[in-house]
Amino acid sequence: MGQFIQLFVDGLSNGSIYAVLALAIVLVNQATGMINFAQGGMAVLSAYATWWLTEHGLPLVVAILVSILLSFVLGGLIERFVMRRFERGDPDTAVVVTIGLLTLITGICGWLWTYNNKQFPSLFSLKTVDIFGAAVSVRSIGTFLVIVAIMLLLQALFLGTKLGLALRAVAINPQSAAFSGLPVGRLLMAGWGLAAALGAVAGALVAPQLTLTPGMMDSALVYALAAVILGGLSSPIGVVVAAWLIGVLENLAAVYVHFIGYDLKVAVPFILIFVVLIVRPQGLFGRKVVVRV
Amino acid sequence: MNRKKNLRLTGAVALISAVAVTLAGCGGRDDSSGGARGGSAGITDSTVTLGITTPLSGPTAGPGTCTVAGIKAYFGAANAKGGVKFGDGKTRKVEIKALDDAYDPQKAKSNYDQLKGKVFAMTAGLGTPTNRAYREAAISDEVPQVLVMTGDPIFSDKGESPMQLGFVPTYINEGEAFGKLLAASGKEHSVAVLSQNDDYGQGYVEGFKKGIEGASNVKIVKELTYEATDTSVDAQITQLAGTKADVMFNAMSITPLAIASLQKAQQLNWKPSWFLPSNTSSPKAILEPGKATAFPGVYSVSFAKAPQSPAFAGDEDVKTFLSDLKQYGDYSDVPAFPHCMWSYMTGATLDQVFQKMTKPTREDFMKELRTVSAFSAPLMLEGTSVDTTVDGQPAVSTVQVQKYNGTGYATVQSFG
Numbered sequence: 001m002g003q004f005i006q007l008f009v010d011g012l013s014n015g016s017i018y019a020v021l022a023l024a025i026v027l028v029n030q031a032t033g034m035i036n037f038a039q040g041g042m043a044v045l046s047a048y049a050t051w052w053l054t055e056h057g058l059p060l061v062v063a064i065l066v067s068i069l070l071s072f073v074l075g076g077l078i079e080r081f082v083m084r085r086f087e088r089g090d091p092d093t094a095v096v097v098t099i100g101l102l103t104l105i106t107g108i109c110g111w112l113w114t115y116n117n118k119q120f121p122s123l124f125s126l127k128t129v130d131i132f133g134a135a136v137s138v139r140s141i142g143t144f145l146v147i148v149a150i151m152l153l154l155q156a157l158f159l160g161t162k163l164g165l166a167l168r169a170v171a172i173n174p175q176s177a178a179f180s181g182l183p184v185g186r187l188l189m190a191g192w193g194l195a196a197a198l199g200a201v202a203g204a205l206v207a208p209q210l211t212l213t214p215g216m217m218d219s220a221l222v223y224a225l226a227a228v229i230l231g232g233l234s235s236p237i238g239v240v241v242a243a244w245l246i247g248v249l250e251n252l253a254a255v256y257v258h259f260i261g262y263d264l265k266v267a268v269p270f271i272l273i274f275v276v277l278i279v280r281p282q283g284l285f286g287r288k289v290v291v292r293v
Numbered sequence: 294m295n296r297k298k299n300l301r302l303t304g305a306v307a308l309i310s311a312v313a314v315t316l317a318g319c320g321g322r323d324d325s326s327g328g329a330r331g332g333s334a335g336i337t338d339s340t341v342t343l344g345i346t347t348p349l350s351g352p353t354a355g356p357g358t359c360t361v362a363g364i365k366a367y368f369g370a371a372n373a374k375g376g377v378k379f380g381d382g383k384t385r386k387v388e389i390k391a392l393d394d395a396y397d398p399q400k401a402k403s404n405y406d407q408l409k410g411k412v413f414a415m416t417a418g419l420g421t422p423t424n425r426a427y428r429e430a431a432i433s434d435e436v437p438q439v440l441v442m443t444g445d446p447i448f449s450d451k452g453e454s455p456m457q458l459g460f461v462p463t464y465i466n467e468g469e470a471f472g473k474l475l476a477a478s479g480k481e482h483s484v485a486v487l488s489q490n491d492d493y494g495q496g497y498v499e500g501f502k503k504g505i506e507g508a509s510n511v512k513i514v515k516e517l518t519y520e521a522t523d524t525s526v527d528a529q530i531t532q533l534a535g536t537k538a539d540v541m542f543n544a545m546s547i548t549p550l551a552i553a554s555l556q557k558a559q560q561l562n563w564k565p566s567w568f569l570p571s572n573t574s575s576p577k578a579i580l581e582p583g584k585a586t587a588f589p590g591v592y593s594v595s596f597a598k599a600p601q602s603p604a605f606a607g608d609e610d611v612k613t614f615l616s617d618l619k620q621y622g623d624y625s626d627v628p629a630f631p632h633c634m635w636s637y638m639t640g641a642t643l644d645q646v647f648q649k650m651t652k653p654t655r656e657d658f659m660k661e662l663r664t665v666s667a668f669s670a671p672l673m674l675e676g677t678s679v680d681t682t683v684d685g686q687p688a689v690s691t692v693q694v695q696k697y698n699g700t701g702y703a704t705v706q707s708f709g
Contacts, residue, residue, distance in 0.1 A: 010531055013527070014527065114354070116629060209525075210549050213352060255532055262528075266523075
């Protein structure tokens with residue numbers, strides 16, 4: 001029983017890593033209507049910025065805040081000067097551009113800071129607390145709480161504020177949004193900026209665990225995308241729950257389902273996606289897309 | 294409209310001629326690369342060129358960059374002193390052409406194709422899949438692929454790989470060394486095994502099992518694996534901690550996972566003696582962040598003096614190495630990866646072979662390559678040496694088991 005609880009808790013803490021990236025993907029999707037594959041790369045770049053600032057003597061919390069601000073600006077600039085050119089065209093082109101961006105940003109990070117692993121200071125200590133017989137680190141709990149907070153904030157932003165409404169309007173139908181007087185360009189910039197800022201938080205939460213390298217987020221990104229599909233593109237709460245589900249099920253399947261084991265556990269989230277998409281194509285928590293004819 | 298068309302035509306013609314000129318240029322260079330009269334490609338009376346394909350970008354770029362920096366440092370220093378004196382009486386400068394393969398086998402092969410006509414031999418490149426990617430081509434082209442950084446035993450098997458020789462100990466050599474030490478401890482041990490699910494991990498486990506063969510005091514209580522692409526091994530550590538084994542054999546090549554394993558075990562209050570492979574045992578990059586001092590002992594194997602270790606801070610070899618590395622290897626940090634030291638030794642070993650070569654041919658090179666024995670290359674630990682004469686073994690097959698002492702490693706003769 002002790003092992004079961006420990007595996008469950010470990011799964012939640014792995015899932016949190018996927019969740020934080022998934023949240024950023026949802027944010028961009030809600031604000032611009034596309035999937036941004038560069039999200040992981042941008043989070044890594046922000047994490048490097050944070051790391052660089054701490055290396056130059058800034059306290060960690062200040063460094064993270066500065067990096068969030070820088071990322072917001074950079075995200076906006078990328079939208080304005082790179083993505084803007086592709087937004088009017090074929091959405092597939094834009095998605096491919098984000099993949100290009102991911103490669104580019106990873107390369108830039110490697111070029112500036114080498115591919116060596118960098119030790120990233122952690123906001124939370126590694127001390128453990130005993131919860132129902134499982135050892136849980138303060139870091140895991142901290143990450144968990146921050147994610148819950150971001151999730152609620154995003155949910156509130158999209159469903160409860162004028163800005164959220166405007167962002168969604170622009171994403172769903174930029175033309176009508178423009179006709180109704182919304183500053184579409186600025187809203188798109190804001191959407192990317194917000195997502196990049198969230199990426200900075202994600203980077204700071206994940207980097208102590210994975211150690212900072214340019215490719216740090218690559219495998220996490222795959223899981224994050226799985227969580228996004230599973231939870232539903234439009235629901236912050238949905239993707240977080242899905243990410244936790246993936247983390248926990250993966251662990252439990254590896255240990256308790258013998259033919260899966262550690263070799264096949266990577267397939268678990270994707271089998272899950274398969275099943276969910278057949279039963280509920282919009283994802284567990286997603287809204288059905290209805291097109292009026 | 295017409296003018297535009299003309300312009301485009303002119304452009305096309307210009308482009309075609311440019312390509313033609315380039316091709317002609319390439320052809321010309323290929324012809325002249327024959328080098329010294331009667332000699333092989335890549336060697337003239339005054340220079341010899343070595344080729345390297347190794348990861349200089351991507352996740353393995355850290356160690357990969359080191360494989361170039363080390364050999365550049367060695368031969369940079371040798372060139373500054375005039376060059377290397379070959380057995381045929383000529384003194385040659387050694388040039389290095391290094392290309393990035395990003396640990397991608399396909400790229401490694403195309404790098405090889407690019408280099409094979411221009412270099413005398415391929416050497417020092419890191420990576421099992423990448424070195425394997427052009428092994429067969431090198432055999433059929435008769436291009437030496439020697440002293441490469443892979444623990445895969447196929448490279449040291451003369452029958453299978455006549456143009457190859459590995460430099461570093463095989464994974465099996467390493468695992469076996471630790472297994473033997475454990476078997477000789479005289480105490481009862483239960484061992485938990487966590488290994489990477491590929492040739493690397495399997496090689497270590499195979500060697501370890503060979504080392505403890507027949508020893509009744511050592512029992513493996515659980516064996517688990519992980520994939521090299523996994524982001525976490527928390528679940529495995531949790532499961533292994535449940536066995537309460539007193540020794541953890543951790544055949545892991547991924548830096549963040551190695552750190553996370555050490556941390557997770559401490560959180561679960563499981564503190565066994567711990568074995569880590571040579572390429573993931575760096576005190577600065579792994580053991581310090583992993584707080585390895587919490588364990589009764591962290592063991593690894595090595596054949597190179599570690600510059601970070603205080604035990605070698607004043608060592609002459611280490612001092613020369615670090616200054617060469619900075620001056621000629623374009624590498625200003627104290628290296629966190631042993632690959633910098635390994636490729637420096639590769640340089641020294643090649644130097645030995647060059648001194649013996651009486652003809653500037655690849656054939657003679659391969660013959661002399663197999664004759665170096667009991668050579669103590671700079672930076673080698675006491676008790677280890679380069680020996681290329683044993684078929685089935687890489688150039689370095691002896692390793693010393695070492696124990697982490699909080700700052701660096703010290704060689705140990707017994708477990709505990």
